Amino acid sequence: MTVNPVPARRWWALAVLCLAQLAVLLDNTVLTVAVPTLSRDLGAGTADVQWMVNAYSLVQAGLLLAAGSAADRYGRRRLLLAGLAVFGLGSLAAGLAHSTGQLIAARAGMGVGGALLLTTTLALVMQLFDETERSRAIGAWSAVNALGFAAGPPIGGLVLAHFHWGAIFLLNLPIVLLGLVAAPLLVPESRGSGAGRPDLPGALLSSTGLAAVVYAITAAPGHGWSAPRVLLPALGGALLLAAFAQWQRRARHPMLDPRFLRDRRFLGAVAGVLLITFGSAGVLFLLAQQLQFVRGYPPLEAGLRMAPFALTVVVLNLAGLAGRLIRRLGSPGAIALGMALLAGGFAVAARSGPDGYPVLLLGLVLMGAGCALANPAIVEAVLGAIPPDRAGAGAGIDATLAEIGSSLGVAVLGAVQNARFGSLLPASLTGAGSLPAAQAAAPTATDRTAVLTAFASSVETAQLAGATAVLAGGCLTALLLRRAGRR
Secondary structure: EEEEOOOOHHHHHHOOOOOHHHHHHHHHHHHHHHHHHHHHHHHOHHHHHHHHHHHHHHHHHHHHHHHHHEEEEEEOHHHHHHHHHHHHHHHHHHOOOOOOHHHHHHHHHHHHHHHHHHHHHHHHHHOOOOOOHHHHHHHHHHHHHHHHHHHHHHHHHHHHHOOOOOOHHHHHHHHHHHHHHHHHHHHHOOOOOOOOOOHHHHHHHHHHHHHHHHHHHHHHHHOOOOHHHHHHHHHHHHHHHHHHHHHHHOOOOOOOOOOOOOOHHHHHHHHHEEEEEEEEHHHHHHHHHHHHOOOOOHHHHHHHHHHHHHHHHHHHHHOOOOHHHHHHHHHHHHHHHHHHHHHHHHHHHHHHOOOOOHHHHHHHHHHHHHHHHHHHHHHHHHOOOOOOOHHHHHHHHHHHHHHHHHHHHHHHHHHHHHHHHHHHOHHOOOOOOOOOHHHHOOHHHHHHHHHHHHHHHHHHHHHHHHHHHHHHHHHHHHHHHHHHOOO
């Protein structure tokens, strides 16, 4: 049952939901610039740093499906408040941590709260707004996604320049407190009808399987795809997810209805989520390296120079331009055009060369315009293929696919870049592995220049591969959605 708020209050409710969403997304990227400081202050080794960064995303990815299903069953506002409380306590513990173990445990707790918030915020947006306003509301929610992804490194750099590293996490506390006070006043409660008993075996199988798969994807770039510590979790996760799929066919009240997998609209939207996040996360990861290693910008300046991407998304969505164009073109047309613009932006950024920021700026604006069009249309297509009383499950599916797509994008495009880099290195430096190692081993200035040229070319190759994947995803998604509409 859904209780709609009075018209004036639902936009304030959307602001509260977007603020909670922003805090969760910032913590996915804000820690990247703090790694050197954490290593020095906590005496963290390489493995400790990896777990500090990954504990949050691994726990979050594993729980997204279960969190969405629980929100439909027990109440979306109730789970939103629970998520805010858990996220706030985890942030407090992380900000006051004195050891690597304490920080890793706190980040894992933040991941639990983050999973609840990512699913409930989108599910509640779907309940608060009808079809006439939903595109605009989802556009605002999507704009916050882009802003959170891009703003993490610059905010982290600014905080570290003036405060102790713990302030990065303590910044979440005012947002959490505001949400805990405002959500009961502005956000109505809603839950799915006829949810039945909790699917505990499904929750256990999906959570452990997804966490294992995401861990394997995340670990692959550092250890190699054939390493036992990558293969074993990947195989175990795949088996657990296969068991989850089999269980969903037999369960009386499944978390994920198997009938969704026979829906062309659902499959088309799923393909779009995977490929747009695959390309976007991978290309932006490579772009950050291009700006720092090839152009020589420090991390904070590199982050600020990437900001036009997120700002374009925010402006086009909050001004309502993207929403109006989506309604005029329809979901298939908006997705095809948006992902074509996104792929074009990737290609322009890849070919911008070591100098000339205006060319890169054009690529970033094209990327932002494409994301502003495609992302809200894809999200609406995913949730439109699922009954309204399963909005939490739909949000969990969307967030899970985005997490897997992002992890795959960084891992696969990073592997493409590494392979191309190795093949372009001078014969005397083959096997150096990374750019710093190759430059350290280069005996002459000419060799060092050749190493940098090889790295720039390898980044360009991987970015173009990401652009190709996004363009193919746009065509596939639009085709499946158009055929589903005709049926």
